[in-house]
Amino acid sequence: MTTLSTTRGGRRAAGASARRPRRHSQRAHQTRTAYLFLTPAVLILAVFVLWPMIDALRLSFTDDSIFGPPGWVGLDNYTALASDANFTGALGHTLYYAVVTTPVSVAIALALAVLLNRRIPGRSFFRAVIFLPFVVSLAVVAIAWTFLFDPQLGFVTHHLAQIGLRTGNGIRDPHWAMIGIMAVGIWRNVGFFMVMFLAGLQSIPREVYEAATVDGAGAWRRFRNVTWPLLSNTTMFVAIIATIFSFQAFDQVYVMTNGGPYFKTETLLMYIYRTGFTNYKMGYASAISWVLVAIILVLSLGQLAYFSRRTVKY
Numbered sequence: 001m002t003t004l005s006t007t008r009g010g011r012r013a014a015g016a017s018a019r020r021p022r023r024h025s026q027r028a029h030q031t032r033t034a035y036l037f038l039t040p041a042v043l044i045l046a047v048f049v050l051w052p053m054i055d056a057l058r059l060s061f062t063d064d065s066i067f068g069p070p071g072w073v074g075l076d077n078y079t080a081l082a083s084d085a086n087f088t089g090a091l092g093h094t095l096y097y098a099v100v101t102t103p104v105s106v107a108i109a110l111a112l113a114v115l116l117n118r119r120i121p122g123r124s125f126f127r128a129v130i131f132l133p134f135v136v137s138l139a140v141v142a143i144a145w146t147f148l149f150d151p152q153l154g155f156v157t158h159h160l161a162q163i164g165l166r167t168g169n170g171i172r173d174p175h176w177a178m179i180g181i182m183a184v185g186i187w188r189n190v191g192f193f194m195v196m197f198l199a200g201l202q203s204i205p206r207e208v209y210e211a212a213t214v215d216g217a218g219a220w221r222r223f224r225n226v227t228w229p230l231l232s233n234t235t236m237f238v239a240i241i242a243t244i245f246s247f248q249a250f251d252q253v254y255v256m257t258n259g260g261p262y263f264k265t266e267t268l269l270m271y272i273y274r275t276g277f278t279n280y281k282m283g284y285a286s287a288i289s290w291v292l293v294a295i296i297l298v299l300s301l302g303q304l305a306y307f308s309r310r311t312v313k314y
Contacts, residue, residue: 053293060286070283077287087288089263090271097182097267098246105186105242106235109193114223116194117201127198131191138188142255146171149180149256174264177257181265184252189245193238200234201227236307240300247296268292 060077064070081087112130116123133141148156151170160167167173171180204227212222250269253259259266259274266274268288276285 056286056289059283060290062283063281064283064286066280066282073283077284078291080284081287081291086263086266086271090266090268093178093265094247094249094267094269096178097185097249098243101182101185101189101246101249102239102242105189105193106238108186109190109238110197110231110235112190112194113197113201114227117198127194131195133188133190134192138184138251139255141188142184142252145180145184145252146256171256172261174261177261177265181249181253181256184256185246185249188252189242193242196238196241197231197234200231204230232307236303239307240303243299243303244296247292247299 059070061072061074062070063073063077116127116130148154149167149170151157151167151172154170157167157170167176169176171177208226208230209222212226217225248269249267250273253265253267253270254273257265259270269292272285272288272292275281275288
């Protein structure tokens with residue numbers, strides 16, 4: 001009897017030891033397959049993203065231009081930014097754009113997501129219509145918005161005048177140009193943020209709302225005590241993406257105002273473009289680009305630290 005049990009135990013051990021190499025072999029094969037599929041994407045990122053960033057960092061320490069071979073200038077480009085009035089003006093316009101468009105876009109997107117998460121007639125249609133501007137070329141729709149803001153024939157300026165709000169020269173007016181640029185940016189990005197919030201809302205368990213309803217919570221209390229806290233993870237993601245989008249404002253600025261009038265709508269990306277591709281100061285433009293990267297990185301990390309304390313797991 002003892003001999004039989006020992007034999008069976010030996011067979012089991014032999015079978016288990018035979019299965020281990022087989023499992024190890026399967027894992028190794030899956031790992032190799034995964035790396036094989038990842039290789040094209042990694043190569044594309046390395047060639048078209050990573051290498052240009054590294055090369056731009058190298059250029060930022062030179063006086064590279066089309067008028068001669070680049071010379072090493074060290075930190076001169078970065079120190080020159082402190083006394084560059086055009087740079088500080090573009091940075092101020094970019095911060096103004098970001099401070100306004102980021103919270104407004106997030107708030108409108110959240111309100112639309114909460115509304116369209118309910119069972120209302122035609123909600124799929126409204127979701128598609130609101131999301132559509134995000135997938136349409138911003139350069140193309142910016143041309144349409146330029147006509148809408150036209151002081152003589154513009155649909156928007158006409159109706160604003162009907163309610164007593166005079167827009168002067170439309171987007172050619174220094175006081176109204178940035179407002180028009182921000183309106184287009186908000187209109188374009190709200191649909192994308194709304195979809196993110198809809199995904200977050202649909203991941204909240206229904207049992208939580210049912211328990212709140214049983215406790216007598218109304219619609220506002222359910223939103224304040226259930227929806228908003230449980231959307232903290234989604235809000236963190238949307239806020240960071242919205243901030244990055246706001247610092248990358250370029251298309252509608254270039255098409256609608258080209259940074260004018262009187263440089264009142266020139267953002268950092270517009271200034272980088274003008275410095276590098278109009279004035280041909282590629283070294284200086286690269287330095288501004290890396291300052292922009294540093295600003296976005298610091299703001300993103302700050303938002304991540306702020307929201308990570310308020311994330312809720314369920």
